[in-house]
Amino acid sequence: MSKPSARDELEAVAATLTEIPHADPNRLSEIRIDVLGRKAGRLSGLLRSLGTLAPDERRELGRQANDLKKQVEEALDRRQAQMDVAETTSAQDLTMPGRTRWRGTIHPVNRVVDEICDIFKELGFSRVTGPEAETEEYNFTKLNIPLDHPAVDMHDTFYLADGHLLRTHTSPMQARIMEHYEPPVRIVVPGVVYRRDAFDASHAPVFEQLEGLVVDEGVTFVDFKAGIDYFVKHFFTKDTTVRFRPSFFPFTEPSAEVDVQCQMCRGSGCSTCKGTGFLEIMGAGMVHPAVFENCGIDPERYTGYAFGMGPHRITMLRYGIPDIRLLYENDMRFLDQYVSAT
Amino acid sequence: MNVSLEWLGVLLDTKLDAGHVSHELAMLGSPVESVTRANEGLDDVIVALVERVEQHPNADRLSVCQVNNGSEVLEVVCGAPNVAAGVRYPFAPIGSVLPGGVKLKRSKIRGVQSNGMLCSAKELELGGDADGIMPLDTDAALGTKLVTALGMDDVCLDVEVTPNRPDLLCHRGVARELGAVIGRPVKLQHIPGGPGETKTLQRHDQSGTVGGLEVRIEDTDGCYRFLAAVIRGVRIGPSPDWLQRRLQSVGQRCINNVVDVTNYIMREMNHPMHAYDLDRLAGPTLIARAAAGGEKLNTLDGVERAMQSGMTMICDANGPTGIGGVMGGASSEVRVDTTNIVLEAAFFNPKRIRKTRVALQMSTDASYRFERGVDIQGMTDAFHRAVELLLTTAGGEEADNPVDIYPKPVRIPSVFLRPEQVQRVLGVEIGRDEIEKYLTALGFAVAPKDDRIAVQPPGWRPDVTRDVDLIEEIARVRGYDSFPTVLRPFRPSQVPHEPQEAVKGRARVMLTGFGLHEARSSSLGPQVGEDAQAVLNPLSMEEKFLRTDLIAGLVRAVQHNWSVKQRDIRLFEVGVVFAAQAAVRLPKETLRVAGIVTGSQHPHHWSIPNSADFDIWDVKSFLAGIAGECGPPGRIVTDEGRVTYYDQGGTVRGWAGPVTVDVPAWAAPVFGFELDLATSLRAPRSHTDLPDQPAIERDLALMLPDGISSSQVEAVIKKRGGGYLESCAVFDEYRGTDIVGRSVAWRLVFRARDKTLRDNDIDGAVDKVLRALTEQLGVQRR
Numbered sequence A: 001m002s003k004p005s006a007r008d009e010l011e012a013v014a015a016t017l018t019e020i021p022h023a024d025p026n027r028l029s030e031i032r033i034d035v036l037g038r039k040a041g042r043l044s045g046l047l048r049s050l051g052t053l054a055p056d057e058r059r060e061l062g063r064q065a066n067d068l069k070k071q072v073e074e075a076l077d078r079r080q081a082q083m084d085v086a087e088t089t090s091a092q093d094l095t096m097p098g099r100t101r102w103r104g105t106i107h108p109v110n111r112v113v114d115e116i117c118d119i120f121k122e123l124g125f126s127r128v129t130g131p132e133a134e135t136e137e138y139n140f141t142k143l144n145i146p147l148d149h150p151a152v153d154m155h156d157t158f159y160l161a162d163g164h165l166l167r168t169h170t171s172p173m174q175a176r177i178m179e180h181y182e183p184p185v186r187i188v189v190p191g192v193v194y195r196r197d198a199f200d201a202s203h204a205p206v207f208e209q210l211e212g213l214v215v216d217e218g219v220t221f222v223d224f225k226a227g228i229d230y231f232v233k234h235f236f237t238k239d240t241t242v243r244f245r246p247s248f249f250p251f252t253e254p255s256a257e258v259d260v261q262c263q264m265c266r267g268s269g270c271s272t273c274k275g276t277g278f279l280e281i282m283g284a285g286m287v288h289p290a291v292f293e294n295c296g297i298d299p300e301r302y303t304g305y306a307f308g309m310g311p312h313r314i315t316m317l318r319y320g321i322p323d324i325r326l327l328y329e330n331d332m333r334f335l336d337q338y339v340s341a342t
Numbered sequence B: 001m002n003v004s005l006e007w008l009g010v011l012l013d014t015k016l017d018a019g020h021v022s023h024e025l026a027m028l029g030s031p032v033e034s035v036t037r038a039n040e041g042l043d044d045v046i047v048a049l050v051e052r053v054e055q056h057p058n059a060d061r062l063s064v065c066q067v068n069n070g071s072e073v074l075e076v077v078c079g080a081p082n083v084a085a086g087v088r089y090p091f092a093p094i095g096s097v098l099p100g101g102v103k104l105k106r107s108k109i110r111g112v113q114s115n116g117m118l119c120s121a122k123e124l125e126l127g128g129d130a131d132g133i134m135p136l137d138t139d140a141a142l143g144t145k146l147v148t149a150l151g152m153d154d155v156c157l158d159v160e161v162t163p164n165r166p167d168l169l170c171h172r173g174v175a176r177e178l179g180a181v182i183g184r185p186v187k188l189q190h191i192p193g194g195p196g197e198t199k200t201l202q203r204h205d206q207s208g209t210v211g212g213l214e215v216r217i218e219d220t221d222g223c224y225r226f227l228a229a230v231i232r233g234v235r236i237g238p239s240p241d242w243l244q245r246r247l248q249s250v251g252q253r254c255i256n257n258v259v260d261v262t263n264y265i266m267r268e269m270n271h272p273m274h275a276y277d278l279d280r281l282a283g284p285t286l287i288a289r290a291a292a293g294g295e296k297l298n299t300l301d302g303v304e305r306a307m308q309s310g311m312t313m314i315c316d317a318n319g320p321t322g323i324g325g326v327m328g329g330a331s332s333e334v335r336v337d338t339t340n341i342v343l344e345a346a347f348f349n350p351k352r353i354r355k356t357r358v359a360l361q362m363s364t365d366a367s368y369r370f371e372r373g374v375d376i377q378g379m380t381d382a383f384h385r386a387v388e389l390l391l392t393t394a395g396g397e398e399a400d401n402p403v404d405i406y407p408k409p410v411r412i413p414s415v416f417l418r419p420e421q422v423q424r425v426l427g428v429e430i431g432r433d434e435i436e437k438y439l440t441a442l443g444f445a446v447a448p449k450d451d452r453i454a455v456q457p458p459g460w461r462p463d464v465t466r467d468v469d470l471i472e473e474i475a476r477v478r479g480y481d482s483f484p485t486v487l488r489p490f491r492p493s494q495v496p497h498e499p500q501e502a503v504k505g506r507a508r509v510m511l512t513g514f515g516l517h518e519a520r521s522s523s524l525g526p527q528v529g530e531d532a533q534a535v536l537n538p539l540s541m542e543e544k545f546l547r548t549d550l551i552a553g554l555v556r557a558v559q560h561n562w563s564v565k566q567r568d569i570r571l572f573e574v575g576v577v578f579a580a581q582a583a584v585r586l587p588k589e590t591l592r593v594a595g596i597v598t599g600s601q602h603p604h605h606w607s608i609p610n611s612a613d614f615d616i617w618d619v620k621s622f623l624a625g626i627a628g629e630c631g632p633p634g635r636i637v638t639d640e641g642r643v644t645y646y647d648q649g650g651t652v653r654g655w656a657g658p659v660t661v662d663v664p665a666w667a668a669p670v671f672g673f674e675l676d677l678a679t680s681l682r683a684p685r686s687h688t689d690l691p692d693q694p695a696i697e698r699d700l701a702l703m704l705p706d707g708i709s710s711s712q713v714e715a716v717i718k719k720r721g722g723g724y725l726e727s728c729a730v731f732d733e734y735r736g737t738d739i740v741g742r743s744v745a746w747r748l749v750f751r752a753r754d755k756t757l758r759d760n761d762i763d764g765a766v767d768k769v770l771r772a773l774t775e776q777l778g779v780q781r782r
Helices: A006-022 A025-036 A042-052 A055-091 A108-122 A150-154 A172-180 A221-235 A289-294 A311-319 A332-336 B005-012 B018-028 B171-182 B241-249 B257-269 B350-360 B365-372 B379-394 B419-426 B432-441 B467-478 B499-513 B551-563 B616-630 B710-720 B759-777
Strands: A133-135 A159-161 A164-166 A185-194 A206-216 A242-249 A252-261 A278-287 A303-309 B002-004 B032-037 B046-055 B063-068 B073-078 B087-092 B107-109 B112-114 B155-159 B202-204 B207-210 B213-217 B223-232 B273-277 B285-290 B296-298 B304-306 B312-316 B319-323 B340-348 B403-405 B415-417 B445-449 B452-456 B569-579 B588-598 B634-639 B642-647 B652-658 B670-676 B696-704 B725-734 B742-750
Touching: A006 A025, A006 A042, A006 A055, A025 A042, A025 A055, A042 A055, A108 A185, A108 A206, A108 A221, A108 A311, A172 A185, A172 A206, A172 A289, A206 A221, A206 A278, A206 A311, A221 A242, A221 A252, A221 A278, A221 A303, A221 B419, A242 A278, A242 B018, A242 B467, A252 A303, A252 B467, A278 A289, A278 A311, A303 A311, A332 B569, B002 B005, B002 B171, B005 B018, B005 B155, B005 B171, B005 B241, B018 B032, B018 B155, B018 B171, B073 B112, B171 B257, B171 B432, B202 B207, B207 B223, B207 B403, B213 B223, B213 B403, B223 B285, B223 B379, B241 B257, B257 B273, B257 B365, B257 B379, B273 B319, B273 B379, B285 B340, B296 B319, B340 B350, B340 B379, B350 B365, B415 B419, B415 B467, B419 B432, B419 B467, B432 B445, B432 B452, B432 B467, B499 B569, B499 B588, B499 B616, B551 B569, B551 B588, B551 B670, B588 B616, B616 B634, B616 B642, B616 B652, B616 B670, B696 B710, B696 B759, B710 B725, B710 B742, B710 B759, B742 B759
Parallel strands: B202 B403, B213 B285
Antiparallel strands: A133 A164, A159 A164, A185 A206, A206 A303, A242 A252, A252 A278, A278 A303, B002 B155, B032 B155, B046 B063, B046 B087, B063 B073, B107 B112, B207 B213, B223 B340, B223 B403, B273 B340, B285 B312, B296 B304, B312 B319, B415 B452, B445 B452, B569 B588, B588 B670, B634 B642, B642 B652, B652 B670, B696 B742, B725 B742
């Protein structure tokens, strides 16, 4: 059998490059001796044998052989370093805690707001915001709540000046948007609202509300129910039952309260739902034609629906938070719990 | 509103179940807030028969009774002198709990075992008689619950009534609503022992006389209708048991047979009425007139109240004797010795009542109903029934035909409904017959009118004035559940997303990435700054102003966390701050972000014994990072020991630095930043090609004399560094007693786009930099 040609030898050595990254310590020293060994090493031998070749070929092969030698050396060193680290690590007690970083979390209420808005975005809603300080006109009268009507009593209002107040709901944005845009309108409006309620376990004077409004030709009670149902099934679970009950809001008619199956007991009745199996999550209904008239929209041409919900309450339901004040204290121990919450 | 289930059942002539009623009412729009069983505390007490009574062997005043509870005969010791064999008594078995909360235990009384207790009315809180046990006149089976045997097991429903439905503030209204869905008519119960009829009303336009009493409406805007009857020869006393029980079942205190009747009618038929002592009315006259400012009146609750114009007074010849629709006066109150009475039923302008109620800050059962609107047409029925009840319970005789002063009879306009409009709103085709069926069930009169339906709302539904009101009625009675839930295609919104919401979102992602938790603080707090907007009617002085910055709320959050012994605190908030403007304008609102940090920079790890605390350099970089992406375009300037962010117009828009607050000894210093948010995200930046030439780095250790800042040095380097200077950055600072000033080390990076630089390409630039530093700032190479 003739001696392998120098070229073949180069290829054979190159093949060890793929083996090196997986080699165990014994094999690694074998390869080192086999390839790089000063006397019997294959590359050393190869380089020695180059003298017999023609000058052009010698130069070419010599360059290749030297490159390869460098590559093999590096690969061997890399593998060796890798094994050195592994050896040190295995000598350590890996049950010791790893190094952590501070992780921040979005406030649970805002997380819920984002989630709700994102679901409605799937239904083509835009996310908009509006002023927190409002006029009586936008907060009440344009929404078909005459100032001398008992419905005003449903809103304990903070006043800033004559006719100026802190909005008691996000509904003023219904009027502001309808005055500025031609239908089709599909919006969700998250924001802070104010009620003159003393702070207790379930009430706060400053809290989040989330409004929704749809205005277009041909929007009906069926579309309203379907839109809300879509939201509930995506926000809670797809088997969550939704219940629509008649109610009264001056700016919607027909009006509805929307209940969802209690998430704690799945509808069998518990202390959270006071045994009813349902939890109220929003007030809603078809936009009252008087509101359209007040905002310059023709009620004979357009219909629509609107809804409003309380993200604080929904947050409490979702995470089982017993006291609304926890959502205002900004206690690090409380917020830490939401770093990995979904 | 409290509703007695039994009362409701009588009106609908059927036995009702509380759970069923609650569900139906909820699905009609009047959810039941709570269900309370009357006399719940008596649940354990049963009817038992005393079979034998013997003298207690060791006590003269005690007896030993053999008591049959329906299943066994027990020995019971009794101290009541009236105990008798063969009589039934309320019996509390061992283990039962009596109204006072006492749990009955088995005990020996003077050596004799007593297996329960025979009860007095007082012990059961059923009356004042403590002299003896309560004999029962009942043939209920032994062992029957006492409340069942006595018919006291009524259930009280607290029905939530929305402000548009005054008609639901009485039992008949709730019964009508329920009757519409369960298909039963509403009928008023015959008054036990009543005459069956009363004298007919005499209509007058402005004034009339009844039994010597002159009745007149002067304030026709405040009082639309005034009915009055005079009954002579009444005897004031307690109401009959059935009536008392009815009132008690809804939590109404019983007063006497006259006042009780007005309360009964109000709770049954919704019309508040008032009874006067005829002999205490000067004149005698009753005039409804507008109040003149400054008049005073002692109301029934014993308070002297000042009248204001806009109120409607009921006056006798001497002056005010009642505030119309709100409360009667003390002077003409019905008392024990009253023999002749006037019964008034009137209709007052709801808006005027509301103003009166707000001005006097007194809400009464009457004002609550008048403000929402009572039935001006149906009030005559309520009046006749009240007169009949009075004649039955208090005796006496009607002096005359009662008067009905009704200057401008109210006509309730018809509402016209197109059946296709129903479909247009509800999305489902509902036949004309079906529409008419629902409306008729609720008491609306329907008639065809061209292709429409002419609907006459009943007097008790002042809320129904336009077609959409009827559409809601149809949907309600048909049931919201009956409408399908089908998602259909929709057209995209014409309204764009609010661009600032994206800025908010970006800031929140960045700051949570920095390890800060998002906080939410109240926007109401104490005054911070001159331009703070005040709230006119705050809940407390601590919450009188709208916030002018976010850091104050975050400081409060830090203090809360300190109070629960948290040392490591990292919070940020995105929210609106307010600045008061001229009175005619709403306060200016600005969206801001702020952050606060104190304590360890990193969570403690065993490999690093002492982690450093947050300091100024953290908040400076937070500010720079957030401002760069979410702030208005601008720059950070360090002046007068502060890190300030200016926009391009030179207005201060943010800061970073230490926060002044009393830090507990065990806590760390506090640092914060605050920044106005940009109104929209910046346009995406365009790509920069990656360098394909190597760079040359030069490190310069520079001696900075006192008063020379690194930004001054940086400016010189950048100006003199030449075209190849790519970047320069501080990488070290040294201060020590061995040097004057400080030594700051800079790394300058040079790179050419199109060639590989050699040292001699940049030596000139470095020399220029060093020369300029020395000349301009006195900065030398170390």
